Amino acid sequence: KAGVTQTPRYLIKTRGQQVTLSCSPISGHRSVSWYQQTPGQGLQFLFEYFSETQRNKGNFPGRFSGRQFSNSRSEMNVSTLELGDSALYLCASSLGPELMLTRPDPDTQYFGPGTRLTVL
Amino acid sequence: AQKITQTQPGMFVQEKEAVTLDCTYDTSDPSYGLFWYKQPSSGEMIFLIYQGSYDQQNATEGRYSLNFQKARKSANLVISASQLGDSAMYFCAMREAYTGRRALTFGSGTRLQVQP
Numbered sequence: 001k002a003g004v005t006q007t008p009r010y011l012i013k014t015r016g017q018q019v020t021l022s023c024s025p026i027s028g029h030r031s032v033s034w035y036q037q038t039p040g041q042g043l044q045f046l047f048e049y050f051s052e053t054q055r056n057k058g059n060f061p062g063r064f065s066g067r068q069f070s071n072s073r074s075e076m077n078v079s080t081l082e083l084g085d086s087a088l089y090l091c092a093s094s095l096g097p098e099l100m101l102t103r104p105d106p107d108t109q110y111f112g113p114g115t116r117l118t119v120l
Numbered sequence: 121a122q123k124i125t126q127t128q129p130g131m132f133v134q135e136k137e138a139v140t141l142d143c144t145y146d147t148s149d150p151s152y153g154l155f156w157y158k159q160p161s162s163g164e165m166i167f168l169i170y171q172g173s174y175d176q177q178n179a180t181e182g183r184y185s186l187n188f189q190k191a192r193k194s195a196n197l198v199i200s201a202s203q204l205g206d207s208a209m210y211f212c213a214m215r216e217a218y219t220g221r222r223a224l225t226f227g228s229g230t231r232l233q234v235q236p
Binding site: 042043045048056090111112113116 | 153155157162163164165166167170172211213215222223224225226227228229
């Protein structure tokens with residue numbers, strides 16, 4: 001089974017621009033979560049989508065947004081880029097919220113390779 | 121408040137030896153799950169092992185095992201017979217069941233270097 005794919009792998013943008021990142025989950029997975037990883041703040045949760053609806057949101061400004069399509073693929077968008085948005089953006093997929101920490105599957109999140117965004 | 125604490129920024133281990141990576145957590149939720157992930161320099165987070173709060177036995181997955189001490193709120197990862205390919209960042213993460221938040225909360229990570 002193919003893993004989580006993210007495109008593009010690398011991006012260089014300038015301040016003020018906007019960017020769209022894409023994530024394709026593992027086949028059959030319906031939940032997609034996004035995380036931002038920076039050296040200073042570590043791994044931080046951005047948002048989660050399930051059935052094309054945002055189910056959870058982290059503590060990020062409104063410049064960060066996302067959506068999910070009917071095939072579970074997800075995109076996240078960052079508008080008016082700032083230098084501090086430079087980070088590795090990780091997408092994770094899982095089966096979905098019905099399986100809440102129950103054996104045998106704890107609804108483990110499986111991550112993609114990430115998109116490394118550099119804002120100049 | 122920090123919910124996951126990894127106190128070892130870096131660890132060295134000799135090839136073929138065992139190593140323990142520490143993780144302590146804080147939660148008032150009676151039902152939660154603890155996950156360990158490995159992140160090589162390529163950036164991808166690789167799921168290693170999971171421990172549920174109600175699991176009676178410590179989780180094991182191949183060379184990975186979890187030393188789960190619920191009363192102490194610790195979930196240390198044990199890697200047996202270290203290999204050069206184990207050199208990576210290791211993250212402990214937690215998800216609480218009853219808060220409704222499905223997001224993983226990560227620790228700051230431990231960089232493991234396996235020496236030949």
